[in-house]
Amino acid sequence: MTPSHTPTPTSALQLTDSGRLRHFLTIEGLPRTVLEQILDTAESFASLGGPAVKKVPLLRGKTIVNLFFEASTRTRTTFELAAKRLSADVLNLNVGAAATVKGETLLDTLRNLEAMHTDMFVVRHADSGAAHFIARHAAPHVRVINAGDGRHAHPTQAMLDMFTIRREKGDFGRLCVAIVGDILHSRVARSQIQALRTLGAGCIRVVAPRTLLPAEVASLGVEAHVDLDEGLRDADVVIMLRLQRERMSGAFLPSEHEYFQQFGLTEARLRRARPDVIVMHPGPINRGVEIDSRVADGGRSVILRQVTYGIAVRMAVMSLALGPDAPGGAA
Amino acid sequence: MKWHLRGGRVLDPEAGLDARADLWIAEGRIVAVGSPPADFTPDRTLSLDGLLVLPGLVDLSARLREPGLEHKATIASELPAAAGGGITTLVCPPDTLPVVDSPAQIEHIQRNAAAVAGPRVEVLAALTPGLRGEGLSEMAALRAAGCIGLSNGLRPLANTLILRRALEYADTVGLAVHLHPTDPHLSAGGCAHEGAVATRLGLPGIPPAAETAALAQILALVEQTGARVHLCRLSTERGVRLVAQARRDGLPVTADVAMHQLLLTEADLEGFDTHCHVLPPLRTERDRRALVEAVATGEIQAICSDHQPHDADAKNAPFPQTEPGASALDTLLALGLQLAARGELELDTVVARLTTGPARVLGIERGTLQVGHPADLCVVDLHRVWTVAPETLRSQGKNTPFLGRRMQGAVVHTWVDGRLVHSLETGD
Structure with a gap:
């Protein structure tokens, strides 16, 4: 139960001594080769037997616990499907946030689940750093996948977005990617930016009112824009972020109406981007708030394909961290 | 007991002394420095060749967690830790459970402290009952019970009218007010400096303006009321500049910084090191340099430990959920010596900000080894090397960001009012 004295650097925590994926907590610090390995592995799953990914026995006998301290439908479901298609046993645990306000409870939860011979935790938590915390305290053989921690990271979402971009656009080097919306509170945006940088994207822009841009945003390696038309100019990829309703009460924005007027993606505004632009969204979408229905359902949208690819990408991450070739994961 | 301390290097910034000299102690006071007093027969003589003799450290903020938070620390656990760190006077803030807002609480702390060999304990009493910020504490009664000043702990007053009245009333009873310059709205929900690191780690930020906005408000009220205010734990370059300007304008303010x-x-x-979760948050290298510079020039008069011992569970959670604060009594002096060894500060400056500086903030006749002063002093072995680890920390709180770090310099003996309260060597 005693915490280690000095926290292990993130890169040392995520990779084994031989440079293989141990935990998947954040994109930050991972080499390009590891990200490409995830994408290539996902490609092999996605192309298995047409539209429906067939079941493979890679994780037979392994127990995976979906440990969700924060509500989620899409992410939890795709993790569950991914685990089942890898033939793992899956346990879904939706732990109310109220039951775990104290760290000791979180540690206790962890110990109890470990005692059931869990091999992997897929964790979602409202606090930044929660997945790191669990990875640092988990037993050595246990793997941890971050399914979203606070505002910090959502690396599997970012990888499925990268997978989508690579499938639709090919090489990252030529691409201009605009991420539009609530960057300040978005773990998705942070992970996307790090993944795009690691994969060598030509230009990364973030577009938001200043109230929704984090401090020193340029330090993330992005161009910041407060004008949507400028931010969209000649973009190859536009990623819209979900706007939470509570941003109105927190005085981040005057109203949903004004937000849509200033930052909502409409067909007219999308014409600023390149003609072959693709429009992405991590979901769930707020029609008429950040995106017009005609764009969300239109020919440039790849939003539903993202969801499909999510399963293959999560299969890739789980199998790389826990599969037969993974250290400690030998069948 | 009468002491003759022989052959140490005596460093007393207030006296302008840094030389090999003998010291003589009797009846709790320094009776001679350099040349022996007439008709003096010591009960004990200590040879201090190669050792450094300093005035005892005065720590402007150390939480003892008693009453009410004994699972974190107790007076009995923390006073020996302070003595072991060369601290001979420490000031404890009022944010215990219950809050120190009545004479009975002050007496309770003083009684328990008197039962432990260690530093003198000075109490900051609550500026407002329960630290709620809604009205005034019975300041005259608190003063009569022996508090050295008033504070609202880490709970800034949101209401400027109540703050104004509190300053005026504190001035009426002759008590200084120690205030943390933190705007409650700008800092709400934050746990890290609002900058590049918090942005990358996704940690809710506290902007420098949380400090400067509060400082501007406090300084305006000091100008209005003329009340004596001590500003606690500066963390920003801009904050340092505001306070320096206020002092040049003649306002009766002083300031400290946490080591x-x-x-x-x-x-x-x-890596989300929860031991680095402190308030105000750790800021940029530019801020750190400005704070060091202000310590060097004396714009910041005191360095304190800001000791906040915690139980293990308090730090064993995702970063934003952990309790802020670091255990710091054991490392205060050693870290100061490190700043001097690195050449960031002169040794006599470090010692001055740990002794005479905070003593003047409090208005007590401590922090110097001049003849006639209370015999509060410590002896330091600058060559003794130790590593910060749970087993080497005397404090019950093991929550320090410096775990695993190598320290050079350790306190060998500490006297408070002429009484030996800490010694690494038994017999002589």
């Missing part, structure tokens, strides 16, 4: 702010920055949060 960890002189050594650590936001970069130390990397």
Whole structure:
């Protein structure tokens, strides 16, 4: 139960001594080769037997616990499907946030689940750093996948977005990617930016009112824009972020109406981007708030394909961290 | 007991003394420095060849967690830790459970402290009942019970009218007010400096304006009321500039900084090290340099430990959920010596900000070894090397960002009012 004295650097925590994926907590610090390995592995799953990914026995006998301290439908479901298609046993645990306000409870939860011979935790938590915390305290053989921690990271979402971009656009080097919306509170945006940088994207822009841009945003390696038309100019990829309703009460924005007027993606505004632009969204979408229905359902949208690819990408991450070739994961 | 301390290097910034000299102690006071007093027969003589003799440290903020938070620390656990760190006077803030807002609480702390060999304990009493910020404490009664000043702990007053009245009333009873310059709205929900590191780690930020906005408000009220205010734990370059300007304008304000702010920055949060969760947050290298510079020039008069011992569970959670604060009594002096060894500050400056500086903030006749003063002093072996680890920390709180770090310099003996309260060597 005693915490280690000095926290292990993130890169040392995520990779084994031989440079293989141990935990998947954040994109930050991972080499390009590891990200490409995830994408290539996902490609092999996605192309298995047409539209429906067939079941493979890679994780037979392994127990995976979906440990969700924060509500989620899409992410939890795709993790569950991914685990089942890898033939793992899956346990879904939706732990109310109220039951775990104290760290000791979180540690206790962890110990109890470990005692059931869990091999992997897929964790979602409202606090930044929660997945790191669990990875640092988990037993050595246990793997941890971050399914979203606070505002910090959502690396599997970012990888499925990268997978989508690579499938639709090919090489990252030529691409201009605009991420539009609530960057300040978005773990998705942070992970996307790090993944795009690691994969060598030509230009990364973030577009938001200043109230929704984090401090020193340029330090993330992005161009910041407060004008949507400028931010969209000649973009190859536009990623819209979900706007939470509570941003109105927190005085981040005057109203949903004004937000849509200033930052909502409409067909007219999308014409600023390149003609072959693709429009992405991590979901769930707020029609008429950040995106017009005609764009969300239109020919440039790849939003539903993202969801499909999510399963293959999560299969890739789980199998790389826990599969037969993974250290400690030998069948 | 009468002492003759022989052959040490005596460093007393207030006296302008840094030389090999003997010291003689009797009846709790320094009776001679350099040349022996007439008709003096010591009960004990200590040879201090090669050792450094300093005035005892005066720590402007150390939480003892008693009453009410004994699972974190107790007076009995923390006073020996302070003595072991060369501290001979420490000031404890009122944010215990219950809050120190009545004479009975002050008496309780003083009684328990008197039962432990260690530093003198000075109490800051609550500026407002329960620290709720809604009205005035019975300040005259608190003063009569022996408090040295008033504070609202880490709970800034949101209402400027109540703050104004509190300053005026405190001035009426002749008590200084120690205030943390933190705007409650700008800092709400934050746990890290609002900058590049918090942005990358997704940690809710506290902007420098949380400090400067509060400082501007406090300084305006000091100008209005003329009340004596001590500003606690500066963390920003801009804050340092505001306070320096206010002092040049003649306002009766002083300021301190926590030792960890002189050594650590936001970069130390990397990997979500919860031991670096402190308030105000660790800021940028530029801020750190400005704080060190202000300590050098005397714009910041005191360095304190800002000791906040915690139980293990308090730090064993995702970063934003952990309790802020670091255990710091054991490392205060050693870290100061490190700043001097690195050449960031002169040794006599470090010693001055740990002794005579805070003593003047409090208005007590301590922090110097001049003849006639209370015999509060410590002896330091600058060559003794130790590593910060749970087993080497005397404090019950093991929550320090410096775990695993190598320290050079340890306190060998500490006297409070002429009484030996800490010694690494038994017999002589």
